[in-house]
Amino acid sequence: MAADQRKEPGVVIKDGWSGYSLELFNYPEHYRGDLECVYVPHGVIMNRIECLARDILEDIGHHDLMVLCVLKGGYKFCSDLVESIKAQSRSANRRLTTRVEFIRFKSYLNDQSTEDLHIIGPDDLSVLKGKAIVDTGKTMRALLQHVETFQPKMVKVAGLLVKRVPHGAAELPDYVGFVIPNRFVVGYALDYNEYFRDLNHICVISETGKQKYKV
Numbered sequence: 705m706a707a708d709q710r711k712e713p714g715v716v717i718k719d720g721w722s723g724y725s726l727e728l729f730n731y732p733e734h735y736r737g738d739l740e741c742v743y744v745p746h747g748v749i750m751n752r753i754e755c756l757a758r759d760i761l762e763d764i765g766h767h768d769l770m771v772l773c774v775l776k777g778g779y780k781f782c783s784d785l786v787e788s789i790k791a792q793s794r795s796a797n798r799r800l801t802t803r804v805e806f807i808r809f810k811s812y813l814n815d816q817s818t819e820d821l822h823i824i825g826p827d828d829l830s831v832l833k834g835k836a837i838v839d840t841g842k843t844m845r846a847l848l849q850h851v852e853t854f855q856p857k858m859v860k861v862a863g864l865l866v867k868r869v870p871h872g873a874a875e876l877p878d879y880v881g882f883v884i885p886n887r888f889v890v891g892y893a894l895d896y897n898e899y900f901r902d903l904n905h906i907c908v909i910s911e912t913g914k915q916k917y918k919v
């Protein structure tokens with residue numbers, strides 16, 4: 705199938721999934737009591753990223769790669785995805801030039817989306833974007849509009865998580881890691897008021913955690 709037509713459906717995590725017990729995992733001591741469960745373990749995230757990297761590499765063909773990382777929540781996903789693309793292209797003996805630029809967005813306060821979206825970014829763009837989470841699709845739409853003004857040859861969006869929210873994103877990323885229920889998750893660079901970015905697994909925050917770090 706032509707690269708332009710393919711949409712990765714993503715691994716679907718069902719509504720009934722209540723996550724893994726925290727006792728099975730190692731996680732920072734300072735978050736004890738602040739989490740309800742491990743929703744997507746770090747190893748599972750990494751394995752899924754390898755699959756996305758394989759698909760991306762296949763679709764790139766002979767083009768070089770310009771990655772636009774959406775900060776802050778997308779930094780881990782972007783970094784692991786780029787590393788996996790590079791590792792796989794090396795082992796296939798392919799020549800691939802990769803550049804990474806960063807753009808910053810902020811739209812969440814506590815666990816609620818706010819109206820104001822700030823874009824702070826580079827002057828020169830782009831082929832592929834890496835973002836960790838897509839729920840309302842508001843950030844993705846704003847970002848695509850911004851990117852189009854630079855008239856890139858080809859634009860592809862990679863998202864680690866897509867949330868099933870009511871009236872959710874009309875348009876999905878081209879590469880999707882997991883499609884998850886409408887729950888607020890943290891870890892793997894996703895935050896709650898800047899906390900939990902230092903957690904490797906994607907977890908669900910507990911009521912205690914929400915109260916403790918509320919602003």
Ligand code: HPA
Binds near residue numbers: 888
């Ligand atoms: N967690 C952290 N940040 C987010 C989320 C989430 O579930 N949804 C949108 N931004």
Ligand code: MG
Binds near residue numbers: 777812894896897
């Ligand atoms: Mg945030």
